[in-house]
Amino acid sequence: MLTTNPFDGDSLHEECGVFGIYGADNASGFVALGLHALQHRGQEAAGIVSYDGDHFHAHRAMGHVAGNFDRAEIVAKLAGAHAIGHNRYSTTGETALRNVQPLFADLASGGFAVAHNGNLSNALALRKRLVQRGSIFQSTSDTEVIIHLVATSSYDAPIDRLVDALKQVEGAYSLLILTPDGLVACRDPLGIRPLVMGELNGATIFASESVALDVIGATFVREIDPGEMVLVGETGVRSLRPFAAQRPRPCIFEHVYFARPDSIVDGTSVYQVRKNIGAVLAREAPVEADFVVPVPDSGVPAAIGYSQESGIPFELGIIRSHYVGRTFIQPSQEIRRLGVKLKHNANSALIRGKRIVLIDDSIVRGTTSMKIVQMMRDAGASEVHLRIASPPTAHSCFYGVDTPERSKLLAANRDVAAMRDFIGCDSLAFITIGGLYQALGDERDVSAPQRCDACFTGLYPTPLTDHPQSASDLQQEAIAEAKSNSRATAI
Numbered sequence: 001m002l003t004t005n006p007f008d009g010d011s012l013h014e015e016c017g018v019f020g021i022y023g024a025d026n027a028s029g030f031v032a033l034g035l036h037a038l039q040h041r042g043q044e045a046a047g048i049v050s051y052d053g054d055h056f057h058a059h060r061a062m063g064h065v066a067g068n069f070d071r072a073e074i075v076a077k078l079a080g081a082h083a084i085g086h087n088r089y090s091t092t093g094e095t096a097l098r099n100v101q102p103l104f105a106d107l108a109s110g111g112f113a114v115a116h117n118g119n120l121s122n123a124l125a126l127r128k129r130l131v132q133r134g135s136i137f138q139s140t141s142d143t144e145v146i147i148h149l150v151a152t153s154s155y156d157a158p159i160d161r162l163v164d165a166l167k168q169v170e171g172a173y174s175l176l177i178l179t180p181d182g183l184v185a186c187r188d189p190l191g192i193r194p195l196v197m198g199e200l201n202g203a204t205i206f207a208s209e210s211v212a213l214d215v216i217g218a219t220f221v222r223e224i225d226p227g228e229m230v231l232v233g234e235t236g237v238r239s240l241r242p243f244a245a246q247r248p249r250p251c252i253f254e255h256v257y258f259a260r261p262d263s264i265v266d267g268t269s270v271y272q273v274r275k276n277i278g279a280v281l282a283r284e285a286p287v288e289a290d291f292v293v294p295v296p297d298s299g300v301p302a303a304i305g306y307s308q309e310s311g312i313p314f315e316l317g318i319i320r321s322h323y324v325g326r327t328f329i330q331p332s333q334e335i336r337r338l339g340v341k342l343k344h345n346a347n348s349a350l351i352r353g354k355r356i357v358l359i360d361d362s363i364v365r366g367t368t369s370m371k372i373v374q375m376m377r378d379a380g381a382s383e384v385h386l387r388i389a390s391p392p393t394a395h396s397c398f399y400g401v402d403t404p405e406r407s408k409l410l411a412a413n414r415d416v417a418a419m420r421d422f423i424g425c426d427s428l429a430f431i432t433i434g435g436l437y438q439a440l441g442d443e444r445d446v447s448a449p450q451r452c453d454a455c456f457t458g459l460y461p462t463p464l465t466d467h468p469q470s471a472s473d474l475q476q477e478a479i480a481e482a483k484s485n486s487r488a489t490a491i
Contacts, residue, residue, distance in 0.1 A: 016101075016117040016400065017041030017208045018195070020084035020176040022183040022232045024203035028057075028078035030216050031085040032069040037215040038208055039065055040260055041117070042087035045100040049113040051178055052080030056111045060100040081203075082183060084176040086115035089402060099141045102178070107151050109158045110180040116143040117208055118172035118193040119400040122465035126168065145169070159184070159231065163242045170462050172251075172399035172452075174224070176206055182233030190249040190461050191226025192399050192452050194265055204232045209263040223267070226250075249461040252451040253401065255440060256390045257361045261301055268440065271301050276439035277389045277431060278305025278359065285429030286310060287357060287385045293317035295360040295372055296344070302389035303359035310357075317347050317356055317379075318372070344372065352380030358425070362390045364403070366410035369423045377424075386425040391433045391456040392416070398464055403455065433457060 017038030021027045028050045035046055046068055047060035057078045061068040065087065069075060086101035102115040120126070123142035126149065131137065135148045149165030150158075158181060166173075172192035177184040185206040187195045198205040200218035207213055210220050224230060227243040251258075254265050261271040281302065292312045294303035297320060307314035321343055356376060363369050369386060376384045392411030397403045406412045410419055420428035433456055437444035444450070454460045 016089060016115075017087040017212075018084065018115040018117050018174060018176045018206070019086075019208070019212055020115070020178065020183055020185065020206045021200075022082045022204045024081055024200065026075075027081050027083035027203075028075050028085075030200075030203075030205075031083045032065060032075055033216050034205075034207055034212040035065045035069065035085045035087050037212040037260075038087050041208060041258065042089035045088040045097075046086065047088075047100045047102055047115075048078055048083055048085040049102040049104055049115075049178060050078040050080040050083035051111070051113075051180065056104060056113065056178075058102070058104055058113070060097060060102075062097060062100070082178060084113060084115050084178045084183070086117075096140075098139045101141070101143060102176075103139065103141065103143055103147060105147050105151070107147075109161075111178075112147060112150065113178040114143060114146060115176045116146070117174045117195075117400060118188065119398060120145060120169050120173065121171035121398045121462055121467065122169060123171075124466040146173075146175070159229075159240070162186075163229070163240075167243070170465060172462075174208065182231060184229060184231050185224055186229040187224045187226055189227035189243045189246045190452070192249060192251050192461070194250065194254060194259070195224040196264075197221045197224060197230065204237055206230075209259055209265065211260045211263040214262070220264070247448060247450075249449065249452040251399065251401075252436065252440070252453045253390070253397075253455060256436070257298055258401075273440055274301035274389065275305035275308075276441075277436065278302035278307070279309035280305075280435040280439045281359075281387050281389060281429070281431045282306045282309035284432060284435050285387055287387075287427060288355065289357045289383070289385060290354040291315040291317060291350070292357045292359060293351075293376075295358060296320040298361040299359045299389065302361070306357065306359055306387065312357065315347075315350055317351050317376070318344050319347055320344055344375070346375050346379035348379040351376060353382055354380075355383040355385070356381050357385045357387055359387050359389060361388070362393055363388055363410055363419070363423075363430075364393060365408055366419065366422055369425075373423055373425045383426045385427045386420075386423065386429075388428075388430040391430050391436060391453075392419075393455050395455050395458040397455045398460070398467055399452065399454075399462075401455070 019031050019034035021030050028048050031048050045062045046065045049058045084102050102113040104113045120142045123145045126145045130148045150161045153161035153164040155161045155164050173188045174193040174195040175186050196210050198213035198218040198220050205218050213220050226248040229240040231238050250266050255273045259265050259270045263270050289312050292303050292307040292314050294300040373384050394411040396406050434444050452461050
């Protein structure tokens with residue numbers, strides 16, 4: 001058996017990462033470095049497309065950036081001063097080389113390469129219509145729908161064709177598009193997925209997160225605004241706002257888990273927000289204990305915040321191996337059971353006889369949490385209290401995060417007390433949705449949420465054409481849940 005996760009996939013997988021640069025010698029080399037900094041956003045595959053003024057060059061491969069783009073001969077073949085790249089984790093489409101981005105097509109206006117972070121919630125409906133009109137798809141990715149919409153648009157100017165295409169799609173997208181005319185960066189009108197702009201020695205750069213700018217020594221300029229389209233070419237940089245203004249709804253889970261802690265997202269330090277989450281969680285769900293222990297690495301900042309607020313000492317009660325690849329062989333049930341220790345192992349000498357507060361970022365199916373709690377008990381912990389740095393994940397995401405179908409989400413089927421019993425901890429508590437907004441420095445507006453929090457509330461910010469049941473039945477249920485505003489605690 002081949003698996004990609006020591007915990008049997010019980011986690012919310014990163015969406016994708018994009019990076020592009022216009023006007024730099026060895027552009028593809030910078031893109032490779034930027035993608036390396038964004039590796040956490042997609043570890044399934046990576047690709048780069050460059051343009052040298054006459055020809056496009058591409059290389060795509062399964063696996064990490066390292067091992068595919070750290071070879072000089074590959075980067076040397078990606079000639080040109082302009083390039084875009086993509087790290088992939090498949091949220092739509094099969095795991096196959098044909099789906100690895102950037103996708104490329106020769107259109108009437110010339111070469112067209114696109115890298116997409118996000119997910120289109122009406123891609124299936126659009127694809128069906130396009131196929132009926134004669135379009136021939138080469139991939140199963142929702143991103144290819146954008147290429148066909150551009151190709152079949154009735155407008156003449158390339159930028160008008162792109163605007164026409166994007167006005168037909170629903171969902172989340174941060175796009176980088178490379179053409180003979182230049183580089184285009186755009187963000188969906190709600191700004192669900194992040195995108196930033198930087199500068200390096202006169203070159204213009206775009207990236208999913210600011211940390212990718214740091215890695216190459218670039219200067220952060222600003223975030224791309226929701227609904228904004230930035231065009232970079234020989235005449236310079238210009239901004240278009242072709243979509244009707246809407247109230248932004250950036251993804252709240254970027255702050256909880258997806259973004260690197262050393263990134264700035266929505267003008268806020270991700271690390272500081274995660275510490276704030278831990279502090280709020282300590283006030284909302286206090287418990288007497290000897291140590292605060294993070295589930296590494298994503299639980300570390302929140303655990304520091306919980307420790308500082310509660311006065312309970314922070315300790316590394318779980319040690320993570322950083323040498324476990326995403327794919328490894330599990331030939332038998334016994335080896336699969338033991339495989340958990342390849343990634344995390346209890347610091348038994350510290351844990352034995354102690355009451356511990358475990359801090360983790362989220363609970364998906366619950367099997368990971370169950371194994372971690374059992375690991376603590378096997379190490380001799382006298383009490384294990386689990387605190388989660390996000391509200392219960394009770395709804396699937398349709399905007400670029402690979403969540404299981406709703407029936408497989410633990411919080412969709414059990415209340416907090418039942419989740420506690422399933423996981424086997426002494427107590428379980430989640431930060432409330434109001435507490436999460438507080439950690440972000442916002443006061444939650446139930447009637448008009450400031451962020452996309454649909455995975456917690458079911459309040460989806462866009463139509464879900466391909467998922468009508470989620471868009472209708474669950475919406476009413478979500479509104480009722482939001483009004484109840486329970487503490488989400490089981491002691």
